[in-house]
Amino acid sequence: MRDAASHHPASNFMQLIAGQGAVDLAQALIGARLSLRGCGGIIIETEAYTAEDPASHSHRGPTPRNASMFGPAGHAYVYRSYGIHLCLNVVARPAEAVLIRALTPDHGLDAMQDRRGDRSLCDGPGRLTQALDVRITDDGAPFDGGDLAIALPPQPQPLLQGPRIGISRAQDLPWRFGLAGASGLSRRFPS
Template sequence: MTDGGTKAGAIGADALAGESLKAFFERDAITVARALLGCHLTVNGAGGRITETEAYFPDDEASHSFRGPTKRNGAMFGRPGTVYIYRIYGMYWCLNFVCHPGSAVLIRALEPETEIPLMMERRGTDALTALCSGPGKLCQALGIDIEINDRLLDRPPYALTPSAPVPIVSGKRIGITKNAEVPWRFGIQGSRYLSKPFR
């Protein structure tokens, strides 16, 4: 359905920080998931343009926050703009950004732009469209793991720079069985850098 490189510690002049970071994320997860498309994310200088996201809410059975705060999901109840990282299948990390407490946006895919040779080395491939085409691949390429969980996006090693609006497509979320019919997956229309095509 169609809906109409900074280094670690060096936050660019246009990057979200402080009150601008709070204002950006202190909105409902669907609004933030759409607004994140086109934004430039770097982690220790490696990164690119966000191309695909998914929204999750505290009353959403597919969300980690559905049963309330735990030791594992504590970051998901933090301040707007907090990073929440978790592991799936015992081996892949996933990157999320907190909106309202208990709501978050999963970053599903990225168009690589900075430190591409480093990302290729980490991923073991030189196929540009495959570097960050899924949550686990994205985290591997950007060197993301639990050690940089529960941090605000205006603190090292993160930097997030907003974007002008982009054309958006939406569809069902991927890899879940509960509340699977809602169209809360969003992507940049026409992008080659997606985890899966929108249908």
């Protein structure tokens, strides 16, 4: 695993991703360090959702719920899933976002364990938002190095690729990405 010094500074994240689509950003985020108010880890699993994508919340146009997905790049899109969990996305460009599905936790472990108990911390989109204490009020907040920060890895990481999880439409699109060799993925990738 890479150490913090080898990542790009978190303050540069929003400029570094300028103009990228969600499919590119989903791959670029593998190996990045995500931090939220002092807790976080290395992103090991993502999914891309785009404007023309029938599985994307943005597909039917803006609503109060998905408004931040149509906002500027590098901001968070946080929504409630199944009435119970929150899911955390990074907006790529308007109407496109990347769902963060799993992390390898590497700082703030005590606080995460307080919130998750004696269970896996970050190997699923709802689990990691609980571990990191993502709140619905984080919807629309920038990943600018304040409460929310992302530091990209210095070079592309070895990737796994496969179909997205838990969707009923566009199931053929291979827009789920993982860090090759990582443990703690939310599910295995098909071989």
